[in-house]
Amino acid sequence: MMSPVSGQPTAADDARRPTNVILFIPDGFGPASATMARDYLRKYEGVGELAMDSIQTGSVRTFSTSSRVTDSAAGATAYATGVKTYNGAIAVDTLQRPLGTLLRAAEGRGMATGMVVTSRITHATPASFSSHVPERWMENEIAAQQIQSGADVILGGGMRHFLPSSAEGSEREDDRNLIDEARAKGYTFVDDRDGLMNLSNGPVLGLFSMSHLDYEIDRDPAVQPSLAEMTDKALSLVSKDKDGYFMMVEASRVDHAGHGNDAAAHLKDIIAYNEAMEVALKHARRDGNTLVVSVSDHETGGLTLGRDIHKEDGVDGVYAWHPEVLHRVEGSHGAMFDAVSARYDHLPDGATATDSVDAVAAVLSNMAGIDDLTDAERASIQNSLGSYDLNYTVSDLIERRAVIGWTTRGHTAVDVNLYAYGPGVENFRGNMDNTEVGDILASLLNLDLDALTADLREETEETQKAEKSKTDATSGPSPGSE
Amino acid sequence: MMSPVSGQPTAADDARRPTNVILFIPDGFGPASATMARDYLRKYEGVGELAMDSIQTGSVRTFSTSSRVTDSAAGATAYATGVKTYNGAIAVDTLQRPLGTLLRAAEGRGMATGMVVTSRITHATPASFSSHVPERWMENEIAAQQIQSGADVILGGGMRHFLPSSAEGSEREDDRNLIDEARAKGYTFVDDRDGLMNLSNGPVLGLFSMSHLDYEIDRDPAVQPSLAEMTDKALSLVSKDKDGYFMMVEASRVDHAGHGNDAAAHLKDIIAYNEAMEVALKHARRDGNTLVVSVSDHETGGLTLGRDIHKEDGVDGVYAWHPEVLHRVEGSHGAMFDAVSARYDHLPDGATATDSVDAVAAVLSNMAGIDDLTDAERASIQNSLGSYDLNYTVSDLIERRAVIGWTTRGHTAVDVNLYAYGPGVENFRGNMDNTEVGDILASLLNLDLDALTADLREETEETQKAEKSKTDATSGPSPGSE
Incomplete structure (x- = not known):
């Protein structure tokens, strides 16, 4: 290790301990994502x-533990608990036993806590801070644990896992109405931007969509709050607590756009993340007691700025990439498909394949500024x-013009950028393991995750024992049973 | 900007100024290159x-200045001079005027200086520290300026630009023997590992190959020194100077393997870079006066660890990458082609295309451990x-099995990792512009690059004036000429 610039390591130095921690997780934000957004802002907003x-x-x-390429569940669990686990695990270890999390330990110490995300609140990242299940897709169970x-602050999407099965759009398989249950516990429930903005006290459960919030590029600002707005409101609520706060903010959909190889949606969600970081940093600079750490869980998509297109096209695209192509794009791929579907509905009976291609071409012209489709591209469509x-055909059309590459619809193993500001910042340096980030945050906040893990394990074992004896009692003694 | 951890910024603080600077440039080393090498060493050497x-x-x-995707010339010029310029420029500005470089300014201040590379010493990166030409391919002129x-220490490849045109393999177009000229200036010339190892005093010109040194994966350690050996020897020579030293070490061929999409060669040259860094850091830890900075000029190849191969192959390759595939590879693509050529020479008259494919398959079996070629892969071959x-067919065969992607045979725009250790380290933090790195190094070493630039410009103008008047005198007054 390098000799510390600041003289002494400081985890034990109270003067350097933060009162508050804001942990940002820009999901799927790789090193090239940062360059992409900066190059774009330099060109279009003069911000370097x-x-x-x-x-x-x-x-x-x-x-x-299960792969060199993590998923968001294992990635978030490493930050939330300081323990490596298998892909798919939500705050449980490799033996599927619950692990103490920063959020729950902070709650236990009387701090205010919050989660702000743009995905379903039951998605892997927020789930790993606030629930314990062996498999990330158990989102109904996750929602029940989250309430x-x-x-104190729960903001995001995913209402479908909170509504009883009888409600339209619900994904629950039981009759529980978790929104009502949350209200009974004292939560205010809000489901749109105005409702959130008008709040002045927590606790609050804000669910702004049945599933994920819209991509930033598609968002209606009158209906859904931005990540920056949610972050600002959440900070105003949790910062009232004199015992300090722990807040996790996830720019969730940076990842989803990576999975879809949707460069413009990826870019605009990164810019939304950047704006939320500005809010948090402004807050931290003002109070001086807040540590802000931002770190992705993994890269998504294998994004590269530059792509070898000359070999196929006779175009020398190497040594360039063109943000102006993304600047012309006005909707996510999903929004474009909705527009295409609307056009299909208006095709006359007996419409040909050419008519269908024309419908796609019209949407590409309107929403992506692409008016120069080649015959080969029309054939691909x-x-x-x-x-x-x-x-992915649309992705390729846009990204070839932008000279951008993607290599996967999944994640990659590349190291992710680590950002930190505030008291305790000197502990975050060099190339660190993801579990170290969680461990150090716990140490700086005086949170004993091991003790919480032990409590949770005992609780689980008791529950299992109780369930077993209930089952035994119900089924009665069974001769010859093991 | 974050409040400095160390209290005061220190560029003006002599106590924090380094006596010596070692600047490493791992050419073409992107963020994924670091992850790749670490994952490999964790598996095969138990080093985390x-x-x-x-x-x-x-x-x-x-x-x-000419592109969001730099080349090595503009990239190295930024570090060497603190000035951004166009792709292809070797230590000249956008008007092609010479720029003062760290190496020449250090030389002017009486410091010892050195360059250690694995490419031709006349290649863009070392050229940008030691010569001024408007176009990187002017390697004969670069060589002449370098001597x-x-x-004090010049180690690398590229002998073909130092030998007179009459010599076998020379690329010069004149009769100058720059090796003899260097000897006349007091340089010891060496051309193999033993010659280098036996040296105890500089100045030294060591050229170990007509062109680039071999890839690490192909290198004969009895003939060519490793990057770590060259670094160690160079440090032992320049550190004798009481006035301090400036040394630039380039892991040049990390980039070349990226251009060739040759993952195993890329990996092994990164490991060689890692070993040279160990040597430099050991040195710096011992003397306490040496600042080590390591920073790539750009990424090459668009390397991703993870690749979406299931969609074509029915194989779910996502969420994994396999260093064991690269571990089995025993030569660069170039070495494999040499082996294929040797087999071709032994094919009987009337050999069929199948015989040729078999020759390639035999080499892939021997040198890459690939014994499971599919019919489709044989057809590609x-x-x-x-x-x-x-x-690139071979690249694809290997990298599909390793679940690695490449998107280009050129460079990409992604930010590169910045590493720093030693006095002055606190000046290297955050995301910096490449020119800031050069500027800060100059400031820490008390080098006035602007003054040197002014001198060089004056010199150039005088030379141009002299050449012009010589031309005028030779051609004589020409009535009616402009």
Whole structure:
């Protein structure tokens, strides 16, 4: 290790301990994502740096116990608990036993806590701070645990896992209405931007969509709050607590756009993340007691700025990339498909494949500024009509013009950028393991995650024992049973 | 900007000024390159961290004046001079005027200086520290300027630009023997590992190959020194100077392997860079006066660890990458082609395309451990027989098995990792512009690059004036000439 610039390491130094921690997780934000957004802002807003550029302190390695390429569940669990686990695990260890999390430990110490996300609040990242299940897709169970977690601020999407099965759009398989249950516990429930903005006290449960919030590029600002607005409101609520606060903010959909290889949606959600970071940093600079750490869980998509297109096209695209192509795009791939579907509905009976391709071409012209489709590109569109492949055909059309590459619809193993500001910042430097980030945050906040883990394990064992004896009692003694 | 951890900024603080600077440039080393090498070393050597991991302090943005995707000339010029310029420029500005460089300014201040590289010493990166030409391919002119640069240690490849045109393999177009000229200036000339190892005094010109040194994966350690050996020897020579030293070490061929999409060669050259960093850091830890900075000029190849191969192959390759595939590879693509050529020479008259494919398959079995070629892969090989495309066919065979992606045969724009250790380290943090790195190094070493630039410009203007008057005198007054 390098000799510390500041003289002494400081985890034990109270003067350097933060009262509050804001942990940002820009899900799926890789090193190239940062360059992409900065290059764009330099060209279109004359801003040479991202809000977090000056506070980069190193990078983080993200492998899980089951793969060199982590998923968001194992990635978030590492930050939330300081323990590596398998892909798919939500705050449980490799033996599926619950692990104490920063949020629950902070809650236990009387601090205010919050979670602000743009995905379903039951998605892997927020779930790993506020619930314990062996498999990330158990989102109904996650929701039920989340309203018991004690979090003072819960903002995001995912209402479908909170409504009883009888409600339209619900994904629950039981009759529980978790929104009512939350209200009974004292939560105010809000479901749109105005409702959130008018709040002045917590606790609050804000669910602004049945599933994920809209991509920033598609968002109606009158209906859904931005990540920056949610962050600002959440900070105003949790900062009233004299015992300090722990807040996790996830720019969730940076990842989803990566999975869809949707460069413009990826870019605009990164810019929304950047704006939320500005809000948090402004807050931290003002109070002087707040540590802000931002670190992705993994990269998504294998994004590269630059792509070898000359070899196929006779176009020398190497040594360039063109943000202006993304600047012309006015909707996510999903929004474009909605527009295509609307056009299909108006095609006359007996419409030909050419008519269908024309419908896609019209949407590309209107929403992506692409008016120069080649015959080969029209043929590609025709081949993927009516299939999900159309998504990647459109991606390719846009990204070839932007000279951008993607190599996967999944994640990659590349180290992610580490940013930190505030008291305790000197502990975040160099290339760190993702579990170290969680461990150090716990130490700086005086949270004993091991003790909480022990409590949770005991609780689980008692519950299992109780369930077992209930089952035994119900089924009665069974001769010859093991 | 974050409040400095160390209290006061220190560029003006002599106590924090380094006596010596070692600047490492791992050419073409992107963020994924670091992850790749660490994952490999963790598996095969039980080493969890790279030598530089604990000293990462941020990242660097690399765009040039002519493109968001820089080349090595503009990239190295930014570090060498603190000035952004166009792709292709070697230590000249956008008006092609010479720029003062760290190496020449250090030389002018009486410091010892050195350059250690694995490419031709006349290649863009070392050229940008030791010569001034408007176009990187002017390597004969670069060589001539390099032996005038005053550098005390010059180690690398590129002998073909130092030998007179009459010599076998020379690329010069004149009769100058720059090796003899260097000897006349007091340089000892060496051309193999033993010659270098036996040296105890500089100045030294060591040229170990006509062109680039071999890739680490192909290197014969009895003939060519490793990057770590060259670094160690160079440090032992320049550190004798009481006035301090400036040394630039380039892991040049990390980039070349990226251009070739040759993952195993890329990996092994990164490991060689890591070993050279260990040598430098050991040195710096011992003397306490040496600042080590390591920063790439740009990423090459668009490397991603993870790749979406299931959609074509029915194989779910997402969420994994496999270093064991690269572990089995025993030579660079170039070495494999040499082996293929040797087999071709032994094919009987009337050999079929199948025989040729079999020759390639035998080499892949022997040198890459690939014994499971599919019919489709054999067809790909057959289609690219006799063409340079065979390189990328082989790349694809290996990288699909490793679940690695490449998106380009050129560079990409992604920010590169910044590493720093030693006195003055606190100046290297956050995401910096590449020119800031050069500026801060100059400031820490008390080098006035602007003054040197002014001198060089005056010199150039005088030379041009002299050449003009010589031309005028030779051609005589010409009535009616402009």
